[in-house]
Amino acid sequence: MNISLLYIMKLLIVEPYFTGSHKRWAEEYAMQSGHEVELLTLSGHYWKWRMHGGAVSLARKYHDHDHDYDLILVSDMLDLTTFQALTRDRTSKIPFAIYFHENQLTYPWSETDRDVEAGRDNHYGFINYASALCADKVLFNSQFHFDSFLAALPNFLKGFPDNNEIGTIEKIKHKSKVLHLGIDLKKFDNIQPEKTSSDAPILLWNHRWEYDKNPEGFFKALYRLDEKGLNFELVLLGENFSQQPGCFEKARDHFGSRVLHYGFADSFEEYASWLHKAHILPVTSNQDFFGGSTVEAMYCGCTPLLPNNLAFPEHIPPEFQTGHLYSSEEEFISMLESMIRNFREPHKDFSKWVKQYDWQTMAPIYDSTFSSFALPK
Numbered sequence: 001m002n003i004s005l006l007y008i009m010k011l012l013i014v015e016p017y018f019t020g021s022h023k024r025w026a027e028e029y030a031m032q033s034g035h036e037v038e039l040l041t042l043s044g045h046y047w048k049w050r051m052h053g054g055a056v057s058l059a060r061k062y063h064d065h066d067h068d069y070d071l072i073l074v075s076d077m078l079d080l081t082t083f084q085a086l087t088r089d090r091t092s093k094i095p096f097a098i099y100f101h102e103n104q105l106t107y108p109w110s111e112t113d114r115d116v117e118a119g120r121d122n123h124y125g126f127i128n129y130a131s132a133l134c135a136d137k138v139l140f141n142s143q144f145h146f147d148s149f150l151a152a153l154p155n156f157l158k159g160f161p162d163n164n165e166i167g168t169i170e171k172i173k174h175k176s177k178v179l180h181l182g183i184d185l186k187k188f189d190n191i192q193p194e195k196t197s198s199d200a201p202i203l204l205w206n207h208r209w210e211y212d213k214n215p216e217g218f219f220k221a222l223y224r225l226d227e228k229g230l231n232f233e234l235v236l237l238g239e240n241f242s243q244q245p246g247c248f249e250k251a252r253d254h255f256g257s258r259v260l261h262y263g264f265a266d267s268f269e270e271y272a273s274w275l276h277k278a279h280i281l282p283v284t285s286n287q288d289f290f291g292g293s294t295v296e297a298m299y300c301g302c303t304p305l306l307p308n309n310l311a312f313p314e315h316i317p318p319e320f321q322t323g324h325l326y327s328s329e330e331e332f333i334s335m336l337e338s339m340i341r342n343f344r345e346p347h348k349d350f351s352k353w354v355k356q357y358d359w360q361t362m363a364p365i366y367d368s369t370f371s372s373f374a375l376p377k
């Protein structure tokens with residue numbers, strides 16, 4: 001029997017950066033959980049300031065709450081040490097868990113970031129390290145994330161002048177586990193347009209338009225395949241911020257009418273419709289601790305072509321990996337060419353594999369996990 005059915009907890013999720021995937025994850029779990037889940041949040045702006053000062057504002061807001069909680073779950077964007085210090089009069093006996101959507105030790109920083117230029121980028125990684133150290137339980141959204149964070153800690157700590165406290169790494173590892181991201185995949189079932197009957201496959205980009213997703217590598221491959229005379233169409237979805245990489249505009253100009261959609265989808269229905277219509281999902285990311293947009297596209301029937309590193313191999317069973325994971329730029333281009341030429345051939349159904357991340361499956365796992373962290377008093 002699910003532990004959550006035996007013990008309904010009062011659980012508080014504290015999120016300083018309440019937008020995008022962080023917001024969806026918290027809201028969806030709150031709706032799907034068998035526990036009583038409340039949210040304590042700040043708007044999703046100024047991520048660096050949220051990591052610095054968000055804990056102070058959220059501690060003030062916490063004191064406005066009348067409730068006591070059985071467990072407090074915070075995200076990696078919170079400076080947990082500061083939050084605990086400012087709320088210890090009410091939280092000293094409440095267990096804390098931290099959920100790492102990403103971390104600032106291994107996240108690839110932009111070379112143009114002012115903090116990198118000034119040598120200040122280590123501070124954000126230290127917030128993540130210290131928060132993991134003082135949490136009672138530490139959760140990662142993928143095995144890759146778990147492994148890479150712990151692997152990065154020795155060199156990170158050795159970079160400081162003395163008292164490196166290498167022994168704390170084992171303490172963090174001992175209280176850590178993987179809890180995969182939950183995603184509302186079932187909602188995609190309500191929108192299922194047919195794949196197009198065109199002779200050209202639709203290639204999909206449905207990630208953020210930022211450097212860590214490596215759009216330059218994506219378009220570089222497309223230009224080479226275009227030079228070979230391959231016929232394909234493009235759907236370029238995702239958040240395009242004010243300082244988006246210029247390669248998107250260049251690609252729109254180059255491919256013209258072959259770009260069927262460009263920019264953010266106006267509604268979920270439009271977004272889901274394009275995922276169902278697309279045929280091939282070529283992913284070139286330099287960073288993905290889980291890859292929620294990839295999972296969504298796979299669930300909707302896109303054939304994936306993914307890097308053979310990061311979290312991506314976790315989304316494909318071993319018997320499906322041949323032909324869908326690449327290890328170099330040349331291999332990526334060669335495999336993508338083959339997929340384009342043969343896109344009408346029968347392909348594997350990846351939706352059956354990634355449906356494990358739907359909240360219908362994940363919410364009971366979350367509930368049981370959190371119940372084990374905070375047993376009845």
